[in-house]
Amino acid sequence: MGENAALRRRMLELELSQAELAHRVNIETENRTGRYGTCTIRTVRDWLNGKTGWPHEKQRLALEAVFECTAEELGFTPRGASRPASPPEEDVRRRTFVTSGPTAAAAAAVPSLSNRTTIGSSDVLRLRAGLETLDALDDHQGGHAALERAALAGARQVLDTQQNGSASERVRRRLFSVAADFVAVAAWSCIDARDLDRAEQHLDTCMRLAGLAQDTTAQFRAWNSVAMLAHQRHRHSEAVAAAQAAQAVGITRRDPFFASLAHARTAIGHSNLENRQAALRSIGLAADALGRSRDMPRPSWIAFYGLAELHALTAIVRYRLGDSEQAEGASHQALAMLPEQFRRNRALATIRLALAQLHQGDMELATATAGSVFGLMDGAPLPGRMRTLLGDFHRDLLTLSANAPAAREWADRFRTEWSQS
Structure with missing residues (x-):
């Protein structure tokens, strides 16, 4: 036979x-x-x-x-029966997927598998597919409570599947990895919305799940978010340490694309500590690593990164170091290259461009640039991180020249838009 x-x-x-x-x-x-x-x-x-x-x-x-x-x-044949000439087609008689969750995104994308289910690679792929939906929602709108709830619902469904299903050890690790990614989405949503205490709780869970998964990509994602959270809390030495921890995980040795992002995060931390030499060295290492990277399949969450985002992060570093002219140039480069679907990132880069222009004394241009952010977001609620940057611009503008006509016009629009967002 x-x-x-x-x-x-x-x-x-x-x-x-x-x-x-x-x-x-x-x-x-x-x-x-x-x-x-x-x-x-x-x-x-x-x-x-x-x-x-x-x-x-x-x-x-x-x-x-x-x-x-x-x-x-x-593929077995009862004794006495003739064996088919070719093996039967794949018809695994999959169990019916039951969708549930607090948002339509989670309900549509993350199946819940029934008890005593044998779980395989195709099931893991189905569970992971929901992440792409949530990542796209984040790219377009930014962090918000509904995104956090959807991500946590996805994580619960994956962990329920892991708990109740029958799977190989490798598949179980992959399930922990998917759960870690869902929780990472929830953590990032809280960071973007500046709900920092909840973000920290989610990152603790994310780090534990990534460890259970033995997944260095998930660990990298967690450290990347820890660095951003520390930046938001103004714990800049901790931000540098987290970014350096991201540099040390296995995925950065295999793929310089990830190493580039880790170096860029490190550069931001050094710039906030006013360590000019270290900041410029790290942003240079980020550019070198990105230049060595090759196109290959990567998780959807890191699709935001590339040369455009590196220019945007360079603008942050230069602005923190007091190099407003270089920050403006890097912001223009970022905006010229950012794909349209990254609406939130485009709005953030625009605010940073306005700050760089303002600190070069070009008040009218800066207020016009900052005002365009509201049109970019097209009436969507502004994430907390974006509101903070707009608040920084508003404060700096009034500090420099509260009585200038451009400043008064901006202040009127700022109050109107702020109340509506």
Whole structure:
């Protein structure tokens, strides 16, 4: 008899080794009979190479329980029946996905798997797909309470699946990774909305889940957010330490794209500490690393980063160091390159451009630039981080020249827009 390709495909989908499948079959046998089964690696090998075309009843029933399908669908043929010329098509008889969650985004994107479900790679991909929806929502609108709730709902569903489902150790780690990413979205949403205490709580959870997942990309994401949270809290030495921790995780050694972002975060921390030499060195390392990176598949959450965002971060570094002219130039470069879908980031870069213009004494241009932010957001609520930057601009403008016509016009519009957002 020929190789059992159907069984091999099912094992690959669930990422089960021969030893893991033998153990799972023996566990199912014990659940049915009270005695641990006798399946071995040799038994599984005989199934795969076709030597055993129809397992005996106890092992056959256990196999059907492990894979949640019939033995025939696993490529086995009853004794006396002719074997089909080609293996049956994939029809895994998937369980019905039940969607739930506090927002339509979570409900549409994150399935909840029923109890005693065998979970495989395709299920992990389904669960992870919801992240792309939430990341796109963040790129467009920024952090807000509904995004946080949706992300936490997604994390709960993934962890419920991990708790109730049957999966290989590798798949379980991948589930922890997906849960960590959902919680990271919630943490980032709170950072952007400047709900910093909740952000810190979520990041503690995110870091724990990333550790359970043994996923260095998830760990990088957590450290990146820790650095941003420390920046928001004005704990700049901690921000540098978190960014350096991000530099040390495994993904940065494999992919200079991630290393570039970590160096840029480090540069911002140094600039806030007024450590000019270290800040410029780090932003230079960020540019060098980005130049070495190659196009390859990466998680959707880091799609915001690239040359445009590096220019935007360079503008922050230069502004903090007092280099307003260089900050203005970097902001113009960022705005010229930012993709349209990153509306929130475009608005933030515009505010920073206005600040750089203001601190060069060009008040009328600066107020016109700052005023364009409200049009960019198109009536959407302004995230807390954006409101803070606009408040910084308003304060600096009034400090420099409260009585100038441009300042008075800005103040009138600022109060009107602020009350509506």
